[in-house]
Amino acid sequence: MTATPVRIAAVQMVSGPDVDANLRVAAELIAEAAAAGARLVALPEYFPLLSADETAKVRIRERDGDGPLQDFLRDSARRHGICVVGGTLPLAAGAAGKVRNSTLVYGADGERLARYDKIHLFGFRKGEERYDEAATIEAGSTPVVFDSPAGRTGLSVCYDLRFPELFRAMGELDLIILPAAFTHTTGQAHWEVLLRARAIENQCYVLAPAQGGRHPSGRVTWGHSMLIDPWGEVLACRAEGPGVVVAEVDPARIAAVRASLPALRHRCL
Template sequence: MSPAHSAPLPATPAAGAFRIAAIQTVSGPDVTQNVEVVAGLVAGAADAGARLVALPEYFPLITADEQAKVRIREQEGNGLLQTFLADLAQRHGVWLVAGTIPLVAEADDKVRNSTLVFDDQGRRVARYDKIHLFGFQRGEERYDESATIEAGGEVCVFDSPVGRVGLSVCYDLRFPELFRAMREVDLIILPAAFTYTTGRAHWEVLLRARAIENQCYVMAPAQGGRHPSGRVTWGHTMIIDPWGEVLACQDEGPGVVLADLDPARIASVRESLPALRHRCLG
């Protein structure tokens, strides 16, 4: 496991600030094993004082069998994964942004790649279905999410104890118009499973750009490492502040990335450089 790179955090956040945590995993084909890893990491994040915890994309399952996600899909509001997530949030008293899980789609042979949000009482308070579906081909490396995933179509923003939060997933990162449509938010969360190829080239620069142009914190929990299927994900789970500074990062392997979200930092950046007020289009 690679250690997280971050400045030391105090035992508790400064007055007015909120501790947030991003979970990194290297999920495989065994759903039970994957959720057990997540349960332990969320417990560690809660023990470290996090009030909001976010999981990576595809945390329950990554396998070479693209139909596997269809077989474990759940109806919204009913299913073992959703029960696990609600119980986990309630048990640790955290708001849980639950990466993505496969939910039933309109097409019988596809799923929605859905982020569910549970409050600290275990109640589902928000849902976002991934809008932009990844497609990539270079030599033998090929991905086509549209083969098994049905795209969503609605922006999702919700209020939480750490402020106003906008949701996105992985490939959404390349489409800045989605984040502009969120209007002013305090935190953008982007669960991901970026490929090693695209992550090495573009991951950090795009995340920092989204933080800078929206003048908010960005938290990106990721898959990071070599999976049993042979797939390699980029990892580098990170939390970035509104000035584009990387506060904490873990390169690869399972782990917890922590930082403190400070509303005063957001206000200071927006006051000194009022770019959001200077917008002329859109």
């Protein structure tokens, strides 16, 4: 990790069923974050498409390494000379009629640095509100860590937030990135407290770019994209609506927290 603070950004969106319109918004917000000095910019889960038709994502799925969504991310990283973490997009899966919900990361030169397939698939039922990601998504199985401008970085997506063992399996991190489309119901109850817990227990920064608002389908996502420091303090947050959250990751802050409370070294299980 660099010895000096690094500015990073979370992009918040309210994506709908029009892929081209979503990409235009994403491009504008990436440019805004880059102009603010961010060296790493992360998009939310489902940034290119969020539709009431759960099979819509299957129709726009791409083969790994080939497709307009991947071209968009690659070109955005190269154009601005930054690291772009592509929220999630649908990649072809082994099972017919399903996709992998995949996070792709591109470096400043446009080369791909990492791919993570969402491991934990969301299921929820409360009254008329129901979700079953397993109906159209094939789960991944492998934790992914890569070297970003902010240091050793672990990738995760949305529902993964509820499974602390995933982050422990990644080892010592400088940054966790968690693109999400949390529902308003679960987000209001658990989003911030779980993000802060992951930052505190791993003594690292957490960057959480989210969908945030009322979508054309009527679905409401919680938003509150934020960056949290290793002590659990929220450094920046956007409650709802499209926009960017920009703040700094400071290696000295990580070192200070770990020196004063060496919990990672005290682990014995």
